[in-house]
Amino acid sequence: MRIELVKRPRHSVLFSALSPFVALGLTILAGAIMFALLGKNPVVGLYSYFIEPLTETWSLHELAIKAAPLILIATGLCVCYLSNNWNIGAEGQFITGAILGSLLPVIFPGFTGPLVLPIMILLAMIGGAAYAGIPAVLKMRFGTNEILTSLMLVYVAQLFNDWLVRGPWRNPEGFSFPGTVTFHADALLPEILPASGRANIGIVFALVAAIVVWFILARTLKGFEVRVLGQSPRAGRFAGFSPRSMTLFAFLVSGALAGLAGITEVSGAVQALNEKLSVGYGFTAIIVAFLGRLNPLGVIVAGFVLALTYLGGEAAQISLQISDKTARVFQGMLLFFVLASDTLIHYRVRIVRGAGEANRA
């Protein structure tokens, strides 16, 4: 018995829409098996992962706080991956954005007023874009593999941040804990519904960014260029599009959005720059982008799903005494199932019994 793929004459519209749900279903099934193997009740486990965080107002706020950076980063990654530019260093761009954005409240705490926040956001986007520009320029200029360079720069950014918050930027009144001063009020993102929880305007940024990028990708010439160059660089060149400037464009957009995610996290959720800034949003966002089928509107939904696994991990830790590391396992499995389900879009899967060679016409 073996598995054979038969190419569909056209890609399946049905499975394009269905594949993320197939993947989610399979992940939940695999999750149930995992809970059973850990000796826990699968129903309780799945409930605390996927339902419990949705039942209380405060945790809905937490969901928005976690979804915002994921959606922002994944939206940028859509542009990259659609145009065949493999930026996997969004985590580093997230960190540099956070650092550059924190410059104002940390170095010039005396500078207050309504201008502070816009300047911080601008600086963060410039920081993220500039850091993403390094692998882009190296790819354009020398043909250097952007996967490896963008990833290596993540480690460099993490170490640099570690040095900053332990060294020159450490809060002198922080009892020698690493981390900067807590930002002053003008440098904090406003909360959207302060009465019920701490969700901030970051989620609004994320939704706006996703919709704008969706519009660019779906309705403008630039979006067409992204997709043509991603699917066939040769055809793109005949149309007068330049793969090189596309590389720069894709990296700058995704870097800027990752930088924005960085400042959202720092001046929204944490309110200071510290050594625990990097929790892997840049990597989880890769899963978000694929689960959203590289469509920014899909990314919005996918961002909330992945944010749910973070909260679910914490909930399951309390209710089932299992490690919150299971969240990472869930996320990894999810990406596997997403990729496997996507096969159904372009191929029919046939299971051949016995001698498949006989089928050869």
Added chain:
Amino acid sequence: MLEAILLTVATAATPLLLAAIGELVVERSGVLNLGVEGMMLIGAVTGFGVALSTGSPWLGALAAIIAGSAFSLLFGFLTLTLVTNQVATGLALTLLGIGLSGQIGEAFVGMPGVRMGAISIPGLSSLPYVGKLFFGQDPLFYVSIALTAATAWFLFRTRAGLTLRAVGDSHGSAHALGIKVIGIRYLAVMFGGGCAGLAGAYLSLAYTPQWVENMTAGRGWIALALVVFASWRPWRVLAGAYLFGAITILQLHIQAISLNELGFLPAPLFWIAELVKSVPSQFLSSLPYLATVVVLVLISRNRRLTMMNTPASLGRPFVPDR
């Protein structure tokens, strides 16, 4: 002192070499597996756990090979049978490996591990200068060198190696000749998984016998870069691994040494030492990663050379036409 440094360079280079040799074979067959980091972590945690429960580091290493290989089959099934995107699937393997190893290893955090001791050959090991270096290393060091030699011989001196390279350079032609492209790629992927698993076990059994979450710290990615750096040739991988081992160890020694110990240096050298010591440790720690970027840029500048050596079907999906 110099001898001690050279010894530690070998221990830093060995895991890179093991993982990179495995990936080299995978890429020579035309498959790009970015999951090296994940497979190494699975190997590291399995090796640690099995060595801990059986008391035998050898069984640990064996289990790590099997676990790495089995884990790579996930990647193989998706990319080879279901023809998914290799870059994305490799990333998925790494992310899942980080998650799974963290979950499995939770019980091992802070536990003392089982060390795979260095071997010692009476007489030879006590030779001055070269004794320890060539005859008193841990067993996996010799395995890594032998593996490099065996891979070089297999790829360029045997018919099977020629077939594997043919599959990597033109899967269409290989298929037309009746070669089982997918079968060969499965074997290559599993070999790569086994090597990465062993490389991970080296970290948790010989380099620092303990389990720390994410203990590979990017070594899997550096191994991937080494394969490009070596333009897909085994002995150059060895040279690259030792270069990176040297950078890693050098920065560690700079971090560890105190200026008092350098008092014997003549003044100008001492000033340089003072200057280097004033560099924050985080900057020194980022040297191996920055070096990887620099090396990749240098190697890719020569585009013709890179193009000539890259397996032509690398990363391309293959669906046999029926």
